[in-house]
Ligand code: AMP
């Protein structure tokens with residue numbers, strides 16, 4: 001029997017088949033979750049000039065003991081007020097530019113006003129530059145604000161905007177067709193006969209993609225016959241990725257591989273040393289990459305996490321596209337693994353990580369209760385309770 005392909009080899013081969021999609025320039029307000037296709041260079045310095053971080057009074061540090069005569073007011077959104085001289089101060093508000101002659105701000109809580117005369121009342125005495133945000137203290141014009149491959153999170157988008165960007169150049173969103181197959185499948189919510197089940201994977205995989213820059217469409221519940229499958233695959237060929245669900249094993253009614261081959265698809269790999277998810281297949285059909293996920297919900301979820309999601313992130317331009325591994329202490333003894341890497345549905349919390357007793361990949365009750373996939377590499381020795389293990393948060 002042909003040995004199974006090690007997980008990391010399969011992941012590498014999938015990415016090696018893929019090409020980053022071309023970039024497009026879009027308004028910042030529409031770029032949430034996208035990946036930068038090139039470095040974002042700042043067009044301005046922040047702050048552009050020295051400004052106050054507090055509501056208070058602008059003074060010269062050399063004239064720090066006061067009293068001062070109030071000669072002006074500086075507020076955010078106005079050009080700097082007139083310069084101050086020795087013995088003078090200006091009222092200043094958060095975000096206002098410091099007037100010439102001032103280098104320090106005294107908090108308003110630390111002064112007493114007597115008409116136009118301002119007295120210092122509090123110890124300690126002012127510290128030079130206290131409550132001043134210096135020009136370029138955050139970044140300077142021409143700096144690289146965000147590197148190519150960065151995900152435009154809420155905070156990254158804020159940074160892009162403050163750096164002067166109105167548009168950003170990002171990788172295009174991959175177009176994805178989700179083709180599910182199985183004579184037993186019925187639409188969500190429809191009545192089922194005992195020999196039927198609702199097509200839960202279609203909605204589940206679509207929901208997984210909703211977190212990513214991806215345009216997906218569902219071609220649901222294709223019958224287990226070659227003609228129907230060929231027609232479904234053909235109709236999906238304008239997509240960057242075709243994901244099939246179900247029918248990926250070697251049973252008489254597992255027709256994804258035969259249909260794929262009939263249309264001239266080229267298999268790159270099939271059968272991975274992992275549990276669940278062994279029947280995963282990947283290849284190319286015309287310009288589309290094809291990933292065939294097994295139909296059991298647990299297997300579909302794990303293989304989508306390890307293959308489909310990284311592929312989408314890669315195509316869309318992500319620098320870090322592989323799943324993030326975290327670590328935790330196992331709350332239970334974990335048996336040794338053999339040829340296959342294992343991904344145990346588990347619950348992680350502040351006490352550690354607990355793998356569920358049942359790892360049946362058909363059980364959605366287990367998958368839905370899990371918030372982590374506990375990773376057990378192939379050929380791992382038994383792990384005692386209390387050992388450090390890796391997991392992927394889901
Ligand atoms: P298969 O990979 O086609 O052999 O399917 C394995 C198991 O997953 C079977 O019990 C199928 O009924 C189930 N299954 C296949 N596709 C789906 C789907 N879209 N939603 C829910 N279960 C599915």
Ligand code: MG
Pocket residue numbers: 181182183246247253254295
């Ligand atoms: Mg099937």
